[in-house]
Amino acid sequence: MVAENSTPHLHSAVEPKQTLRRRLDMFVRAAMPSLFIILVAVLLSAPFGIPGQAELQFGIAMCTVWFWAFSRPRSMPALAVFVCGLVLELFSFGPPGAILLSLLVIYGVAHHWRYGLSRLGFVACWLIFSFLAALASFFQWALVCLHAFALLSPAPGLFQAALTIGIYPSLTALFVWGRRTFANPDQA
Amino acid sequence: MFSIHTRQVFARATLPILILFAVALVLLGLVRRPVVDGARLQATDILAPAYQALVLPQAKLRDWLVDLRGATDLARENSRLRDENRALRHWYDVAVALAAENGRLKNSLHWIPESIPQYVTGRVTRDDGGPYSRAVLLDVGSGHQVHMGDVALDSSGLLGRVTEVGPHTVRVLLINDDASRIPVTLAASHGDAIMAGDDTDTPRLIYYPQDHHPIEGERVETRGQSAMPAGLPIGTVHYLAPNRPVVMPDADLRRLDIVRVFDYGDDGGQAPDAPGRVKIRRPPSEPALPGGLSFPKLPGMSEPLGKGGQ
Structure with missing residues (x-):
């Protein structure tokens, strides 16, 4: 059930005219997930003083890439993931490259298994995502330890993994609605 | 393509x-x-x-x-302030009454008024090259009247004594330096002691009477001996361990900024000559005059009448 071109009333033989405005609209709708990640990266790097801001940055990016990579890969190409990862790297202060690599790996898994994942239920997807998020957090913690040359407390990594896993359902609800409406290029 | x-x-x-x-x-x-x-x-x-x-x-x-x-706390704050104001007014009346009574009593006792000390105020610069580990240099400007042994105070209490006098700066030995020994009086137990610095933040109390141990929390003041006037606040007694009383200084010795140096008069506490005893000559505190000329003080000339032992 890959969601591309699934809106029935748009399968008419008469296609709307490809005006510049329509193309732009389509592009913005397709780029909505990437724009969302960049917006979140910039917003959450502001000094609001909210606890868990950096972890939320990572968690939202992971959920977004995971969801769109298997549910509508056209809205989340590898290059967009890379650019989003770079922006995240710029506006975060963790070990360099960790978020970018995590995003690319989770994108690779989701993209490679997209047909299987689409057939699986929400809970199964969530479980696989949870495992990957925990793995990515562990990788980040290991990199931080390597940078510090010391065995640091794994608590921040566990918190990040828990937060990432915890926000996935609510973000999925938002994305499922967005996939039908504001982030659907077919509705342009 | x-x-x-x-x-x-x-x-x-x-x-x-x-x-x-x-x-x-x-x-x-x-x-x-x-x-x-x-x-x-x-x-x-x-x-x-x-x-x-x-x-x-x-x-x-x-x-x-x-x-x-x-805004929501305004009413409570107002009533608290009103109470506080009432208490303060009461204490103000008490203070005025006490001051009047004090004046009357001093008058009837023929109390010799204490001289108003001269003071200079300067900004502290850290002392790197001096002989002491806890001392500061004070920039007092040229033409100052600071002498050796003058007392350095900040807004809350005693800091130390002037040990060296230069043309623009003076060196103040802080009370917590290893070399500092200051005679003190304990306000509640009325015992005397010596406050000895030991390079920590809390100088020790030594040589207190063995039947009058310092009481935890009592005030420590200067005793009034050798150019040091009596009653300058220093701090409070605290026991770090049994039989180990220290003084918690009122002045923040770690963060000194503006310091005042008071000149209470060099000969304030000098005792009159006692017949039959050899008088210990103190080294001259004034710098020697150019050309090696120095005028020895004549005994009795520098001693104002009635300002004998305090």
């Missing part, structure tokens, strides 16, 4: 290449962390005005909340 086959190869190769880039970034972070941090700081720098605009509503909201809380 490209054949379908080439495009497929590109599509397949994109992700591995990007992952390679990411690994390269990880390695760069491990080898040259400052490069990455510099880029991040630059990005944050560019966005700094935006951050300010983003955080502004939050800050405004916090201010409003504080104001709102203040």
Whole structure:
């Protein structure tokens, strides 16, 4: 059930005219997930003083890439993931490259298994995502330890993994609605 | 432009290449962390005005909340202030009455008024090259009248004594230096003791009477001996361990900024000559006159009448 071109009333033989405005609209709708990640990266790097801001940055990016990579890969190409990862790297202060690599790996898994994942239920997807998020957090913690040359407390990594896993359902609800409406290029 | 086959190869190769880039970034972070941090700081720098605009509503909201809380607490705050004001007024009346009574009593006792000390105020500069580990240099400007042994105070209490006098600066030996020994009086138990610095923040109390141990929390004041007037506040007694009383100084000896040096008169506490005893001659505190000329003080000339032992 890959969601591309699934809106029935748009399968008419008469296609709307490809005006510049329509193309732009389509592009913005397709780029909505990437724009969302960049917006979140910039917003959450502001000094609001909210606890868990950096972890939320990572968690939202992971959920977004995971969801769109298997549910509508056209809205989340590898290059967009890379650019989003770079922006995240710029506006975060963790070990360099960790978020970018995590995003690319989770994108690779989701993209490679997209047909299987689409057939699986929400809970199964969530479980696989949870495992990957925990793995990515562990990788980040290991990199931080390597940078510090010391065995640091794994608590921040566990918190990040828990937060990432915890926000996935609510973000999925938002994305499922967005996939039908504001982030659907077919509705342009 | 490209054949379908080439495009497929590109599509397949994109992700591995990007992952390679990411690994390269990880390695760069491990080898040259400052490069990455510099880029991040630059990005944050560019966005700094935006951050300010983003955080502004939050800050405004916090201010409003504080104001709102203040407004709701206004009635309680008002009644508290009214109570406090009443208590203060009471103490003001008590103080005025006591001052009047004190004046009357002094008058009837023919009390010799204490001389008003001269003082200079200076900014503290750290002392690096001096002979003491806890001493500061004080910039008092040229043409000052500071002498050796003058007392240095800040707004809350005694800091130390002047040990060396230069043309523009004086060196103040702090009370917590290893070389500092100051005679003190304990306000509640009326015992005398010596406050000896030991290079910690809390000078020790030594030589107190063995039947009058210092009481925890009592005030410690100067005793009035050798150019040091009586009753200058120093701090409070605290026991770090049994039989180990120390003084917690009122003055913050770690963060000195503006210090006043008081001249209470050099000969304030000098006892009159006792017949049959050899008088100990103190070294002259004034710098020698140019040309090696110095005028010895004649006994009795420098001693104002009635200012004998305190």
